[in-house]
Amino acid sequence: MAGFGFRTNTVFDWNGAQFRIERLQPNGEVLLERLVDGQLSIVAQSTLLAEYGNGLISADTEDQAASRPIVPVFGRPLDELSAAVQADFQRRKRYLEYIMDQGQPIFTGAYMKPLIKAAANDMGDEAPPSVTSIYRWFRKYWSSKDPRALVPRLDLRGARGGKQGERLLQLLSDAMEEAYKASPQATAPTIYSRLLAKIETENGRSCGGQLLKSPSIRTIYRMLQNASAYELSRLRNGNAAADKRFRLVKVGTKTTQILERAEIDHTPLDLFLIDERTGLPLGRPTLTVVIDHFSRMLLGYYLSFGDPSAAAVMGALRHAILPKEPAEEVIPNLKAENPWPCYGRPDVLVVDNGLEFHGQALESVAFDLDIRIQYCPKHRPQFKGAVERYLKTVNYFFCHQLPGTSFARLHQRGDYDPQKCAVLSLAEFKQLFEKWVVDDYAQKVHRGIGMAPWAKWQQGLKSRSIELPPNLRAFKKRIGLVSERSLRQDGIVVSGIRYNGETLSPILRSHGVGVKVRVLYDPEDLGEIQVWGPGDADPVPVPALDQEYAKDLTSRQNTAIRQILREQGAASEDKSALQRARTELVRAVDDLMASRKQRDRRRAAAIRGMSSNNPDINLKAVTPQPKPLPPKKAMPSPSGEANGSAPPLPLPTFKLKRRGGDGT
Incomplete structure (x- = not known):
């Protein structure tokens, strides 16, 4: 190939400017001319x-x-060529080497024919090339200064462009779009049938013009074979799937300390859990996790039988920020050997575009806790790849090893019935999961960070101190579901429950009836809410008026009870109706838990509020407490002594009625 050398008139680029070698000095110095200005x-x-x-x-x-003629040069290794092509290449090269060894070639018949004959005799070639062929080979080599220009390019022979017109190609493109939109498994005959129909329609519209000629089906096969893999994937699976399949994996986000970036996401676990009372499978729970990007340690999680929701996000975020306590020991002699050291407020929380992440609740809590929310682009899960990979690790390396696993694909089950093999309750799974997190996952070397997550977290503690909220009550005042309500003289109504107390008096006196206030409540306990008046920096707690009903009541349970009241046409303020509705809910949940349908049992578990916070919770009916009787007045003594002890009163007599008649 043409290269750089110390020859006069050689032109080269150096530091963004072009230079020409003007003269070579005997002492090894070179006189250069800068072409832009002649310096x-x-x-x-x-x-x-x-x-x-x-x-x-x-x-x-x-x-x-730009001035050099374009000569196709084979750029791949020569050993990829066939034996016949390599032999032809060596033959051309040896002819040129023999002729150039005799001096500057002169391409005339009188000069070249004796040299060609001598070279053929030397090589034993019975069919020597012509003078024209030698000239053509020499011109390719001299133009490129690269011997690979002599490689026979058999792949470039033949017509380079298609024989079909642009209109026919457009109809074929439309036929492919329609066929793959109807079915991602569309075949060439299906596309061909659609194309023929389009050609017939197009020719029918032509008024004396040139008619389109129908190609053969072999042409369709060749065109599909020559189409790019990306384009075929786009037609079959859509733009997002094609971009995901053919994108290049690049270096992800870099973090330098713990809690700098956390990622949150949900997934249904590939595992069936059972009800510990009935032993029936409840279904596959939904796991919400928060991952520290720097150490890949699990900051916190929330497990329930409900769908992804804002309540699950708040539960996982609360668990991530607070220090961890060991799970209740429901499986004997199975304790975690290592503590769970992760806690603290993350600086950035990376979320996707689920509805539970776009509500007012998360934005308000993030503002109160000084957490910046970062949303991923739509259909780009790689922007939070750490949590995506962790959720896959949980399913493949933990859940798939437990009895009752459903596996990731249905065909992987074979004859295995996961619901019949399910043996773990939610409380038992919680204990197993937390032990796996701290004793297994955290102690193994993570390929993404080059060390164990546990060791990476300990390393991060050396460069950052972790701060907690002033106290637990202050923290609970900042995390929960948020809404706006009007304050009236009878208090505040949230989800049909009325809240009132003396703590609302200053807000009512300052701003009047009907003022809009900010309300925060825990969806797992509706017994109390936090209320901010206009301009207030801190909230005030306000209890529910009916503590017997609202204490430890979940938002989902309250919704179900209100639905029963609406079906019965009862007023929501009727306490006896509330008690009856709650009793009916308990009975309905018990019936659902014993149902033969797994979907009903999963719904019952969600209504009961079974979660990682309350794995053994049971829904109970409200038992009305009898009102205390007023104290009786003292009876005067028969003797008239006021201070004397009263004699025992005679027991009242009563009559017992018999069935079918009266009796004494």
Whole structure:
């Protein structure tokens, strides 16, 4: 190939400018001319060689490349060529080498024919090339200064363009779009049938013009074979799937300390859990996790039988920020060997575009806790790849090893019935999961960070101190579901429950009836809410008026009870109706738990409020407490002594009625 050398008139690029070698000095110096302005300079050859070694000199300038005739050069290794092509290449090369060894070639018949004959005799070639062939080979080599230009390019022979017109290609493209939209498994005959119909319609609209000729089905097969893999994937699966399949994996986000970036997401676990009372499978729970990006440690999680929701997000975030306590020991002699050291408020929380992440609740809590929310682009899960990979690890390396696993694909089950093999309750799974987190996952080397997550977290503790909220009550005042309500003299109504107390008096006196206030409540306990008046920095707690009903009541349970009241046409303020509705809910949940349908049992578990916070919770009916009787007045003594002890009163007599008649 053409290269860089110390020859006069050689032009090369150096530091963004073009230079020409004007003269070579005997002492090893080179006189250079800068072509842009003609300035002359003297540079040592050793300096130019050093610059060439650093990649700062290029002899193939843009002007030279533009003026050089285009010669197709085979750029791949020669051993990829067939034996016949390699033999032909070596033959051409040996002919040129023999002729050029005799001096500057002169391409006339009188000069070249004796040389060609002598070279053929030397090689034993019975069919020597013509003078024209030798000239053509020499011109290719001389133009490119690359012997690979002599490789026979059999792949470039034949017509390079298609024989179909642009209108026919457009109809074929439309037929492919329609066929793959109807079915991702569309075949060439299906596409061909659609194309023929379009050609017939197009020719029917033509008024004396040139008619389109229908191609053969072999043409369709060839065109599909020549189509790019990306384009076929786009037609079959859509743009998002094609971009995901053919994208290049690049270096992800870099973090330098713990809690700098946390990622949150949900997934249904590939595992069936059972009800510990009935032993029936409840279904696959939904796991919400928060992952520290720097250490890949699990900051916190929330497990329930409900769908992804804002309540699940709040539960996982609360668990992530607070220090961890060991799970209740429901499986004997199975304790975690290592503590769970992760807690603290993350600086950035990366979320996707689920509805539970776009509500007012998360934005309000993030503002109160000074957490910045970062949303991923739509259909780009790689922007939070750490949590996506962790959820896959949980399912594949933990859940798939437990009895009752459903596996990731239905065909992987074979004859295995996961619901019949399910043996773990929610409380038992919680204990197993937390032990796996701290004793297994956290102690193994993570390929993404090059060390164990546990060790990475301990390393991060050396460069950052972790702060907690002032106290637990202050923290609970900042995390929960948020809404706006009007304050009236009878208090505040949230989800049909009325809240009132003396703590609302200052807000009511300052701003009047009907003022809008900010309300925060825990969806797992509706017994109390936190209320901010206009301009207030801190909330005030306000209890529910009916504590007997609202204490420890979940938002889902309250919704179900209100639905029963609406069906019965009862007023929501009727306490007896509330008690009856709650009793009916308990009975309905018990019936659902014993149902033969797994979907009903899962719904019952969600209504009961079974979660990682309350794995053993049971829904109970409200038992009305009898009102205390007023104290009786003292009876005067028969003797008239006021201070004397009263004699025992005679027991009242009563009559017992018999069935079918009266009796004494």
